[in-house]
Amino acid sequence: MREFDSPAKNTWCPGCGNFNILAVVKQVMAELVESGDVKSEQIVISSGIGCHGKISDYIKVNSFYCLHGRVVPPLMGMKVGNQRLKVIGFAGDGDAYDEGVSHLIHTARRNLDATFIVHDNQVFALTTSQVTPTTPIGFKTKSVPKGSFESPLNPLHLMLACGATFVARGFTGDIPHLRSLILQAVRHRGFAFIDVIQHCPSFNPTLEKFKPKVYDLNKEGHNVEDFAAALEKAKEWNDRIPIGIFYQMKKEIYEKQLLGDRVLAEEKPLPSVQSVLQEFM
Amino acid sequence: MRTAELLGKAFNRLGLYAFVINDYPSLIRGGHNFCKVRASGRQVWGHLEAVELVAALNQDTISLHENELTKDGLVLFDSDKASYKGSYKDYSIPLSSMVKEVEGIPIMRNSAMIGAIAHLYGIPLEPVNEILTWAYGKRAEKNITLAKMGFDHAKQNFDPILKLEPVKRDLTPFISGTEAVSLGAVKAGMKVYIGYPMTPSTRILSFMGTHQDELGIAVIHPENEIGVANMALGVAYGGARCMVGTAGGGFALMQEAFSMAGQSEIPAVFVVGQRPAPAVGVPTYTAQADLRFVLHVGHGEFPRIVVAPGDPEEAFVKGGEAMNLAWRYQVPVVVLVDKHLLESYMSIAIDERKVNVEPSSVAESWDGEYKRYKFTDSGVSPMVFPGTLGAVVKVSSYEHDEHGYAIETPEGVTNMLQKRLRKMEGIIEDLKKRETVKIHGDPKAENLVVAWGSTKGAVLDAMQLIDKPLKFLQVMYLSPFPTWDVEDHLKQAKDIVCVEVNMTGQLRSLIREQTGHYIEKAILKNDGRPFDPVGLAEKLKEAFGGK
Numbered sequence: 001m002r003e004f005d006s007p008a009k010n011t012w013c014p015g016c017g018n019f020n021i022l023a024v025v026k027q028v029m030a031e032l033v034e035s036g037d038v039k040s041e042q043i044v045i046s047s048g049i050g051c052h053g054k055i056s057d058y059i060k061v062n063s064f065y066c067l068h069g070r071v072v073p074p075l076m077g078m079k080v081g082n083q084r085l086k087v088i089g090f091a092g093d094g095d096a097y098d099e100g101v102s103h104l105i106h107t108a109r110r111n112l113d114a115t116f117i118v119h120d121n122q123v124f125a126l127t128t129s130q131v132t133p134t135t136p137i138g139f140k141t142k143s144v145p146k147g148s149f150e151s152p153l154n155p156l157h158l159m160l161a162c163g164a165t166f167v168a169r170g171f172t173g174d175i176p177h178l179r180s181l182i183l184q185a186v187r188h189r190g191f192a193f194i195d196v197i198q199h200c201p202s203f204n205p206t207l208e209k210f211k212p213k214v215y216d217l218n219k220e221g222h223n224v225e226d227f228a229a230a231l232e233k234a235k236e237w238n239d240r241i242p243i244g245i246f247y248q249m250k251k252e253i254y255e256k257q258l259l260g261d262r263v264l265a266e267e268k269p270l271p272s273v274q275s276v277l278q279e280f281m
Numbered sequence: 282m283r284t285a286e287l288l289g290k291a292f293n294r295l296g297l298y299a300f301v302i303n304d305y306p307s308l309i310r311g312g313h314n315f316c317k318v319r320a321s322g323r324q325v326w327g328h329l330e331a332v333e334l335v336a337a338l339n340q341d342t343i344s345l346h347e348n349e350l351t352k353d354g355l356v357l358f359d360s361d362k363a364s365y366k367g368s369y370k371d372y373s374i375p376l377s378s379m380v381k382e383v384e385g386i387p388i389m390r391n392s393a394m395i396g397a398i399a400h401l402y403g404i405p406l407e408p409v410n411e412i413l414t415w416a417y418g419k420r421a422e423k424n425i426t427l428a429k430m431g432f433d434h435a436k437q438n439f440d441p442i443l444k445l446e447p448v449k450r451d452l453t454p455f456i457s458g459t460e461a462v463s464l465g466a467v468k469a470g471m472k473v474y475i476g477y478p479m480t481p482s483t484r485i486l487s488f489m490g491t492h493q494d495e496l497g498i499a500v501i502h503p504e505n506e507i508g509v510a511n512m513a514l515g516v517a518y519g520g521a522r523c524m525v526g527t528a529g530g531g532f533a534l535m536q537e538a539f540s541m542a543g544q545s546e547i548p549a550v551f552v553v554g555q556r557p558a559p560a561v562g563v564p565t566y567t568a569q570a571d572l573r574f575v576l577h578v579g580h581g582e583f584p585r586i587v588v589a590p591g592d593p594e595e596a597f598v599k600g601g602e603a604m605n606l607a608w609r610y611q612v613p614v615v616v617l618v619d620k621h622l623l624e625s626y627m628s629i630a631i632d633e634r635k636v637n638v639e640p641s642s643v644a645e646s647w648d649g650e651y652k653r654y655k656f657t658d659s660g661v662s663p664m665v666f667p668g669t670l671g672a673v674v675k676v677s678s679y680e681h682d683e684h685g686y687a688i689e690t691p692e693g694v695t696n697m698l699q700k701r702l703r704k705m706e707g708i709i710e711d712l713k714k715r716e717t718v719k720i721h722g723d724p725k726a727e728n729l730v731v732a733w734g735s736t737k738g739a740v741l742d743a744m745q746l747i748d749k750p751l752k753f754l755q756v757m758y759l760s761p762f763p764t765w766d767v768e769d770h771l772k773q774a775k776d777i778v779c780v781e782v783n784m785t786g787q788l789r790s791l792i793r794e795q796t797g798h799y800i801e802k803a804i805l806k807n808d809g810r811p812f813d814p815v816g817l818a819e820k821l822k823e824a825f826g827g828k
Contacts, residue, residue: 008686044667049678056677057686062667064518065677065687067541070511073503077515077523078667080473080499085519085667103511106504258499265520265666269470269638270497276464277631280454281294 017172017198048095052119069099166192217242285316296448326738330813396431403444461593465600481620510538520666543583566809570783591737601636660703717763729774742814
């Protein structure tokens with residue numbers, strides 16, 4: 001695990017939920033390498049812009065530190081270039097559901113073999129507190145001093161509707177569960193989506209609020225192959241909040257359909273285009 | 282392929298030099314669509330506004346184009362769909378009845394029309410049949426029958442306009458900029474093409490798509506242009522050469538990713554097809570008004586290359602060069618084209634040996650710990666890809682240190698910015714060995730015409746109509762600007778005219794910015810149409826007339 005330790009100085013606020021995700025992801029990577037799932041040089045992480053994005057700097061592994069909202073397209077590009085890579089994307093709730101929501105929708109639909117983890121703290125933190133698509137009604141910020149009145153998005157419903165083949169929710173307050181969840185997501189062949197409920201100690205300290213409410217739905221007999229049950233469970237957001245895998249199914253992955261087993265990065269250039277030029281004679 | 286393009290292809294096979302421009306409005310069915318076909322025993326670079334034959338499938342074509350006929354012009358029309366009572370000589374042919382006779386579909390009128398045109402120009406049916414077979418395959422039979430019916434009807438009823446004699450020459454492709462730029466990129470190692478449909482670059486997406494197996498490439502049409510450009514950066518980061526194509530409006534959406542390519546030093550090639558703007562503009566027509574846009578696109582300071590080919594052969598060569606330069610210097614490269622170049626077909630020689638995969642900055646080995654942004658004298662850092670044993674490859678949108686970790690210190694920021702900007706010196710030295718401009722016409726002439734991009738064709742054809750000796754400086758590289766190849770010509774000239782399809786003289790202002798030389802005279806327009814050589818020749822004569 002130490003091999004993933006980065007020399008970059010960590011600047012997250014003390015107590016930030018990002019630390020939990022970072023620790024868990026490094027453990028998962030170490031486990032993947034140890035178990036022979038993947039070589040460490042084949043892992044690529046990618047992140048957007050916001051506090052979460054710094055995770056690209058905080059893990060010593062191949063990384064693509066993206067523009068805000070653009071985490072998914074480069075992941076798709078690199079898988080097309082070299083489908084042997086194991087790619088994990090990280091995004092904030094602003095990144096994933098505001099600026100970059102179109103990419104998320106379409107990549108889920110395509111079933112790219114990638115893991116996508118949303119650090120969902122329901123707030124724009126790095127820009128010092130503005131609302132995101134998951135901010136609850138009534139949440140006050142300087143830009144909405146009377147409280148947000150826009151209905152929040154349900155990310156799980158969105159991803160279920162888009163055809164993601166692994167839809168899950170994690171919680172930064174339950175590290176062993178999160179670790180297991182991310183490991184399963186990374187091992188899932190297809191688009192694996194995890195919305196992680198994350199506390200922001202500076203602008204949205206929800207840890208104590210959510211802790212008594214969350215429960216593991218996979219321990220309560222939820223059938224992960226039942227789409228209707230997944231939709232139903234994803235509605236639950238009151239006294240009890242389910243975490244775990246809501247839905248999982250098998251489906252051919254995008255890059256296999258596009259390329260078969262070809263690895264474009266390793267292919268020789270086409271020596272001649274004469275046969276095609278001949279068509280125009 | 283459209284009927285006129287098939288006709289052009291038949292002319293090409295006979296050894297003539299053909300040119301076909303395709304004019305269509307932005308709708309799917311109906312509207313007035315037309316093509317102009319020109320053929321000659323010598324190289325032609327464009328169409329002419331004036332025509333000697335209007336071949337009309339409907340009444341609109343006659344009424345809209347009758348005024349373009351030359352003095353001895355001729356109207357040939359489908360007598361089942363149109364009538365003519367004007368002053369020009371006319372030939373009627375019952376195309377629709379012919380189609381009915383063979384139980385064909387209305388679009389097959391085109392084949393009977395081609396047969397009639399073949400007779401008018403003394404072309405035998407064999408090359409026409411060959412082309413119809415090539416175009417329609419198993420469905421060619423009825424088209425071939427109709428071509429013969431059209432030919433026979435014409436033979437019995439019409440006097441030929443002239444008898445074209447086949448010309449013996451090395452056969453060249455009859456090709457548009459679309460296919461040429463695509464093949465150039467593939468020859469330079471392109472493995473992935475990504476595009477979102479937008480005229481005039483949609484045909485690149487179609488061509489790449491239909492030829493993907495033969496070319497050994499993957500073709501992707503993602504959710505939007507923002508996805509396109511960011512995906513392209515991912516492809517190159519993954520280790521495969523990638524090109525994207527779009528129009529001005531689509532490129533506007535890509536500009537954040539263009540800046541990202543500059544910051545992250547990921548090789549990327551953008552084909553930008555100009556059409557009249559701002560905004561949606563006039564979608565299916567041509568323009569040269571996005572030069573300033575592509576020169577400045579993307580926030581921040583970083584090196585970029587912009588190259589504007591003027592014909593399909595140059596599109597092939599410069600398309601390949603763009604890919605090679607992107608991968609040698611790790612910079613974004615724009616291939617700036619337009620609708621006229623991308624969609625007009627012409628007979629032109631293409632030597633595929635002019636494009637190869639050149640040595641790039643991809644490293645086989647490195648000393649010590651791998652640094653994606655290692656400081657070097659040239660500013661170019663050795664590049665490897667994820668999956669390389671012993672290398673951690675970190676790219677970043679943030680300003681970063683040699684390893685790719687984000688930084689904010691003034692020294693760190695300055696050092697990395699200077700490293701990137703330093704690459705321009707190497708690019709300039711490299712371009713000094715390449716063709717950045719072309720000199721046409723009389724190299725000793727005192728009168729100089731300056732133009733860029735597809736306007737090359739109209740200028741070359743116009744020069745044929747002017748007795749006065751003229752030199753024509755065609756500028757191909759716009760960034761970095763090839764002052765070393767441009768300045769002397771400006772100094773030597775007594776009189777200079779700049780010709781562009783834009784209203785603000787964008788090349789003219791760039792030349793002033795880069796050389797200090799102010800070109801007083803300009804012939805400018807931006808009405809969606811390329812210059813007509815005859816009209817341009819008159820304007821050039823007038824412009825140079827005073828001296």
